Amino acid sequence: MQGGGVFYTTRTNKKGTILITEEEQMEGKKKLFVKCFGDFYVKAEKQLVWRTKKCVELFAYLFSRQGEGVSSVKITDILWENKTANSAKTLFYTTLSYLRKELEQAGFPDIIKKKGNLYYLEMEEITSDYEKVNQIIQKEDKTTISKGEMETLVSLYTGRYMEGIDGDWLMEYREDMECRYLKKIREFSQKLLEKQQYEDAVFLLKKGVCVDNYSELTSELLIACYIRMGEEKKAAKEYERMKELLDTEFGVRTSRRLNEIYLSLIKERIEK
Numbered sequence: 001m002q003g004g005g006v007f008y009t010t011r012t013n014k015k016g017t018i019l020i021t022e023e024e025q026m027e028g029k030k031k032l033f034v035k036c037f038g039d040f041y042v043k044a045e046k047q048l049v050w051r052t053k054k055c056v057e058l059f060a061y062l063f064s065r066q067g068e069g070v071s072s073v074k075i076t077d078i079l080w081e082n083k084t085a086n087s088a089k090t091l092f093y094t095t096l097s098y099l100r101k102e103l104e105q106a107g108f109p110d111i112i113k114k115k116g117n118l119y120y121l122e123m124e125e126i127t128s129d130y131e132k133v134n135q136i137i138q139k140e141d142k143t144t145i146s147k148g149e150m151e152t153l154v155s156l157y158t159g160r161y162m163e164g165i166d167g168d169w170l171m172e173y174r175e176d177m178e179c180r181y182l183k184k185i186r187e188f189s190q191k192l193l194e195k196q197q198y199e200d201a202v203f204l205l206k207k208g209v210c211v212d213n214y215s216e217l218t219s220e221l222l223i224a225c226y227i228r229m230g231e232e233k234k235a236a237k238e239y240e241r242m243k244e245l246l247d248t249e250f251g252v253r254t255s256r257r258l259n260e261i262y263l264s265l266i267k268e269r270i271e272k
Contacts, residue, residue, distance in 0.1 A: 034128040038159030044106035069118025
């Protein structure tokens with residue numbers, strides 16, 4: 001959650017959900033803070049200012065590997081794919097030197113490690129919104145996710161993974177994160193739907209639509225919530241939105257499943 005340019009995460013206790021600033025997260029422990037969702041930035045005592053775009057991209061790539069080592073050859077193939085081998089090698093070592101200097105000035109001189117010919121980040125020196133988001137969405141059993149965790153998840157997922165950073169390599173990470181995030185949104189919304197907690201489900205599903213407005217699965221649940229709430233006009237509006245979007249963008253019709261579910265829900269409502 002953001003407000004006035006300040007990043008927040010949450011902590012839930014017996015008194016409810018508490019907002020915690022990134023400064024409070026780092027208090028008493030010297031860690032580099034990385035904000036991954038929405039605008040990407042890295043902060044120690046103050047936000048790091050990168051010397052070049054490739055500096056931030058190199059850091060982002062190493063961070064995305066979450067401590068897994070990678071060779072300089074693979075790094076250059078990915079970040080400098082259009083350069084010759086010699087040119088890419090020179091650019092890599094120059095960028096790495098700039099990056100290490102920036103991190104050293106921030107108080108983290110040894111955060112980039114090298115073992116053999118593999119480079120990696122020392123993840124124990126880093127805290128991030130990604131860490132908490134990933135912890136929640138990797139849970140397999142939907143029943144183990146609490147309402148507080150879902151509130152934390154949607155408050156932290158403020159935009160696409162590493163928004164503002166270019167690079168074809170990022171697509172895989174972004175798509176994987178979005179798919180897992182949307183899956184949790186739908187799973188928990190289904191749970192709320194079964195408990196007749198429709199307004200909470202609608203809130204979550206709208207968050208899902210903001211991430212992927214082409215998802216028929218998310219739209220299907222949203223329509224079901226509206227109809228169960230007696231909001232047939234909103235259900236019809238969502239159905240028409242999806243129908244028009246798919247036709248305009250892809251020249252395809254809504255799936256037979258969505259059509260059948262929409263009609264059956266309307267019929268069920270009328271019969272009641």
